[in-house]
Amino acid sequence: MIWVETLINGALLGGLYGLLGIGLALVFGVMRVVNIAHGEFMVLSAFCAVLLSNLFPQVSPLLMLIPVIALSFAVGWLYQAAIVNRVVTSPDPLSPLLLTFGVSVILRNVMVEIFGADVRSLQVGELSRASLEIAGLNIGIMPLLTLVLAALLFMALQLVLRHTEFGRIVRATADRRDIVRLSGVKPDRVYNYVMGLSLALGAIGGVLLAVRSGFTPFSGAERLLIAFEVVVLGGLGSFWGALLGGIALGMAQLIGLKIDPNAGLLYAHLLFFIMLLIRPSGLVSSRV
Amino acid sequence: MTLMPTRTILLACAIVLVAIIAGAPFVLNEGILRLATECLLLLTMAQMWNLLAGYAGLVSLGHQVFIAFGAYALFLTSGWLEVTPIWVLPVAPLVAAAVAAIIAFPLFRLRDAYFSIAMWVFAEIIGAFTMKSQAVGGTSGVPLATSKLIDFDWFEPTMFWLAGGLTLVTIAALYKMMTSSFGLGLMSVRDNDLAAMSVGVDVRHNRFIAFVLSAAGCGLAGALSFMGNLFIAPLAAFDVNWSVYMMFIVIIGGIGTLEGPILGVIIFFGLRELMTGPLGLSGGWYLVGLGIIAVVVMIVAPRGIWPALRDRLGVRLLDVHRAAPRPAAATILPGASERVTG
Numbered sequence: 001m002i003w004v005e006t007l008i009n010g011a012l013l014g015g016l017y018g019l020l021g022i023g024l025a026l027v028f029g030v031m032r033v034v035n036i037a038h039g040e041f042m043v044l045s046a047f048c049a050v051l052l053s054n055l056f057p058q059v060s061p062l063l064m065l066i067p068v069i070a071l072s073f074a075v076g077w078l079y080q081a082a083i084v085n086r087v088v089t090s091p092d093p094l095s096p097l098l099l100t101f102g103v104s105v106i107l108r109n110v111m112v113e114i115f116g117a118d119v120r121s122l123q124v125g126e127l128s129r130a131s132l133e134i135a136g137l138n139i140g141i142m143p144l145l146t147l148v149l150a151a152l153l154f155m156a157l158q159l160v161l162r163h164t165e166f167g168r169i170v171r172a173t174a175d176r177r178d179i180v181r182l183s184g185v186k187p188d189r190v191y192n193y194v195m196g197l198s199l200a201l202g203a204i205g206g207v208l209l210a211v212r213s214g215f216t217p218f219s220g221a222e223r224l225l226i227a228f229e230v231v232v233l234g235g236l237g238s239f240w241g242a243l244l245g246g247i248a249l250g251m252a253q254l255i256g257l258k259i260d261p262n263a264g265l266l267y268a269h270l271l272f273f274i275m276l277l278i279r280p281s282g283l284v285s286s287r288v
Numbered sequence: 289m290t291l292m293p294t295r296t297i298l299l300a301c302a303i304v305l306v307a308i309i310a311g312a313p314f315v316l317n318e319g320i321l322r323l324a325t326e327c328l329l330l331l332t333m334a335q336m337w338n339l340l341a342g343y344a345g346l347v348s349l350g351h352q353v354f355i356a357f358g359a360y361a362l363f364l365t366s367g368w369l370e371v372t373p374i375w376v377l378p379v380a381p382l383v384a385a386a387v388a389a390i391i392a393f394p395l396f397r398l399r400d401a402y403f404s405i406a407m408w409v410f411a412e413i414i415g416a417f418t419m420k421s422q423a424v425g426g427t428s429g430v431p432l433a434t435s436k437l438i439d440f441d442w443f444e445p446t447m448f449w450l451a452g453g454l455t456l457v458t459i460a461a462l463y464k465m466m467t468s469s470f471g472l473g474l475m476s477v478r479d480n481d482l483a484a485m486s487v488g489v490d491v492r493h494n495r496f497i498a499f500v501l502s503a504a505g506c507g508l509a510g511a512l513s514f515m516g517n518l519f520i521a522p523l524a525a526f527d528v529n530w531s532v533y534m535m536f537i538v539i540i541g542g543i544g545t546l547e548g549p550i551l552g553v554i555i556f557f558g559l560r561e562l563m564t565g566p567l568g569l570s571g572g573w574y575l576v577g578l579g580i581i582a583v584v585v586m587i588v589a590p591r592g593i594w595p596a597l598r599d600r601l602g603v604r605l606l607d608v609h610r611a612a613p614r615p616a617a618a619t620i621l622p623g624a625s626e627r628v629t630g
Contacts, residue, residue, distance in 0.1 A: 034401035036349075086587050094347050097401045098539055099586045101349065105532050106579035109572040221528060225412065228405045266416040269409050276406065277394050 003258075005137050010254040012140070014247030015147030016212070019205035020223055021230025021242045022154065023198035028231065030174040030194045031088050033096040037104035039224030041079075041199050042206030044107060045072050046215055049207045050120055061122050065207055069200045076199030079103075080192045088191060089177075104220060111217035119214040128211060146208050153201065154243055170194060202227075222265060229272040302460070309452035313445035321444050325516060327557050328451035329509045330533060332458050334541075334549040336505035337534035339462060342544030343474045344498035347400075349531050350407030351506055353414050354384040356525035358507025359514035360424060367433035373515050374446070377508065384507025388500045396492065396499075408528070415526030429521025447516050454512065458505060462546055474498060478544070532575070536582045542592030551594050555581070 024038050048068050053061040083103065087095040130141040161167035172180045173190045180187060209215070209223070229249055234241030249268045256267025313321055333355070341347045358380035366373040391410060398406050419427045465471045476484035477491050485491055510530075514520045537556050542548025556578065563574045589596040 034405070036401075036405075083583070083587070087590070090590065092590070093400045094341070094345065095586065095590055097347055097404060098535065099583060101532075101535065102539070102579050102583040102586065105536075106576050106583065109575040109579070113570065113572045113576070221408075225405065225409055229409065232402065232406075260420075262420075264416065266413065269413045269416070272409060273394070273406075273413060276397070 003255075005139075006254050006258050007251055008137060008139060009143065010251030011247045012143035012147045012250070013212075013254060014250030015150035015243070016143075016205060016208055016246070017226055017230050017249050018243040018246030019146075019150045019153065019201060019208070020227040021234065021246055022157065022239060023200075023202040023205070024224075024227045025231045025234070025239065025242050026157070026201070027195060027198045030170055031191055032093070033084065033088060033100070034228070035084070035195075035198070036097065036100040036224060037079075037107060037220075038198070038202055038227055039220035039222065040104045040107035040111070041072065041075070041220075042202045042209070042223050043215055043217060043220045044075075044111065045199075045203035045206040046122065046210035047111065047115055047120070049122055049210065053122065061124050061211070062127075065204060068207055069203050072203035073196040073200040076196035077192045079199070080195035081188070084195065085188045085191060088188075104224070108217055108220055115217060117216055117218070119216050120210070121214040122207065122210040124211050142211065146212075149204070149208075150243065150246075153204070154239055157201075158239055166193070226265065226268065229268065233272060233275055302456070305456060309449065309456070312452075313448055318444050321448050322516070323557070325444075325448045325451045326513070327553055328448075328455045329513045330537065330556070331549060331553045332451075332455050332509040333506050333530070334534045334537040334552060335455075335458050335462060335546070336502040336509070337531075338538045338543065338545075338549050339498055339505075340502040341535075341538060342548075343466070343471070343478060344495045345478045346495060346499065347404045347535075348407045348502075349404045349528070349535075350409070350411035351502075351534060352526050352528060352530035353407075353411035354388065354503040354506040355510025355513070355530050356411075356414070356418070356522070357387050357503075358384045358509070358511040359520050359525055360418070361507070362511035362515060363430055363432055363520055364424065367430075370434060370437075372437045373432060373434055374450070377450075377511060380511035381504035381508040384510075385500045385504040388503030389496075392496055392499055396495065408531075411526060411528070415522055418522045418526065425521075427522060429519060429524075432515065432518045432520075435518050447512065450512055451509075454508065459546060466546070470494065470497070475544075529575075536578050538592075539582050540578075540585050540593060542594030542596075544591070545594055548592050548594040552592075555593075 020042065024035060027033055027035050027038075045068050048071060049061060049064045052064045052067060053059070056064075083099065084096065087099050090096065124142070128140075128142050132139045132141060132144070159167075161170060169180070169185055169190055170193075172183075173185060173187050177187045180190075205227075206223070226249065230242050230245040233245030233248060234243070249271060252271040253265060253268040256263045256270075260266075312324065316324065333351075337348065337351055340351075361383035362373055362376060362380045365376045365379045369376060395403055395406055395410070418424055424430065466475070473484065473489040474494050476487075476489055477494055481491055510525070514525065533556070537549055537552035539552075540555055541550065541552025559578060559581070560574055563569045563577055564571065569577075585593060
């Protein structure tokens with residue numbers, strides 16, 4: 001029974017991991033850039049949420065998600081416009097990688113200097129401890145809500161990309177950056193919105209993860225690695241695959257923690273590495 | 289320009305450098321000597337990272353794992369055999385190279401950023417296992433068991449000589465390699481892999497060799513670095529900042545050139561001494577400053593400062609290491625480079 005509970009909790013955590021991965025997958029799918037600073041931006045949004053909830057203690061910290069998401073969108077837009085767009089068309093595929101890695105080092109150390117290296121977390125009071133009892137299984141409300149929210153966001157993103165004009169423009173830009181210009185689309189501007197959207201999704205994941213467990217300015221690397229593993233496990237460019245990948249990683253992590261309490265992310269990393277050996281194309285190999 | 293004078297200049301420079309390195313410990317005080325050793329070791333690591341990123345087109349964000357493997361291999365073998373650590377130094381590059389040869393199989397299936405981050409995940413996995421394993425000291429690390437066999441009167445100078453020797457040998461070997469057919473093959477893959485394959489360059493094989501050599505060099509430099517501390521702990525050995533340093537040095541100085549990392553190391557340590565010394569700033573702000581320089585360089589001069597300087601001024605001060613980028617053109621069209629730059 002305890003194992004069933006572990007598996008279910010792993011799946012719920014997986015929803016959150018899927019959220020971490022989807023922002024990275026979106027940027028990669030549209031502009032072929034792996035944004036190494038994604039994890040640091042998530043931690044930054046968690047710091048923003050903590051600051052805001054300290055300023056307004058009477059407001060529920062979960063409502064802080066709304067300003068933090070808006071802020072993250074703006075930051076992403078500016079980050080893309082000011083920095084990433086300058087190398088996105090570089091003939092050398094390594095340029096965006098190195099550039100975003102440089103940005104991640106800057107962000108990490110600025111956060112260390114401003115906020116200090118202490119472990120922080122976002123307190124949501126009763127909600128974090130509340131749980132449901134179904135057939136003798138103890139399931140937390142907060143993780144359940146997270147998984148539902150993740151599934152809704154995945155669906156919404158899918159709908160937006162499939163059926164709206166914005167979605168069509170984004171997909172067209174992803175396919176042929178040079179051709180969309182003929183229809184009056186400015187690829188750089190599309191990229192700005194996509195990066196904004198990516199960091200907004202990252203902010204949701206970052207804040208919800210900060211509710212679940214503590215974080216420091218150094219947590220960005222950990223979050224990036226999880227996000228990356230989710231994307232690769234799910235199969236490059238597949239959104240539902242990312243959710244599945246997240247669930248697999250969440251389960252691996254919690255089963256690992258049951259066997260070995262101070263394992264951290266070791267078992268999630270191991271699962272990723274083993275999958276890389278036996279199925280390098282990912283769990284699901286479809287395209288957006 | 290014929291080949292003879294270049295070779296003579298190279299030889300003369302090598303002799304002068306050897307003389308400087310041999311004599312330096314008798315002139316410099318211990319603090320400066322330690323700093324110089326650190327510079328030289330980081331320069332070697334940066335050259336090794338550059339071999340992989342600048343010539344083979346593989347960016348590794350997990351190169352700290354080879355530094356750690358080399359260092360742990362040295363500490364453990366020296367403890368088992370109970371001999372002075374210097375005699376077991378060859379173990380470090382061998383272990384790092386062996387590890388690289390094994391993990392190349394799964395990792396080489398991945399391209400570009402996926403290779404980079406998978407390397408990082410690999411380093412995290414090995415780091416986590418090291419912290420769990422009591423046999424290698426767990427999270428608290430291990431001291432150098434045989435440090436009592438070291439002659440401490442000569443320890444700092446010996447470390448400096450080893451680091452200096454390693455740096456010179458590395459640069460000379462890379463220079464030699466880049467003018468050989470193997471190096472030309474590597475660079476042709478970097479510049480246009482399709483064209484390279486069509487003339488029969490074995491891309492995978494070349495990358496594999498570069499990866500293993502790069503790991504071996506980092507293993508040896510890492511072993512020397514931790515031997516100087518007489519202590520190793522997993523948090524320091526598996527620190528992702530090793531990769532950050534190597535990357536920043538190469539990016540700022542000039543990726544894919546042999547002189548670039550030398551310039552990069554000078555900027556790296558110059559900025560560090562300036563910011564943490566007279567300006568009194570913390571290590572965090574130093575990394576922020578270095579990161580900003582790297583990002584600005586990547587946007588303004590994507591190939592790094594050295595190639596930009598070389599093209600703009602037309603000066604080839606550090607000509608000794610050059611000839612690597614286009615040795616064939618110089619022999620086919622003698623004087624062509626003078627015409628272009630003049």
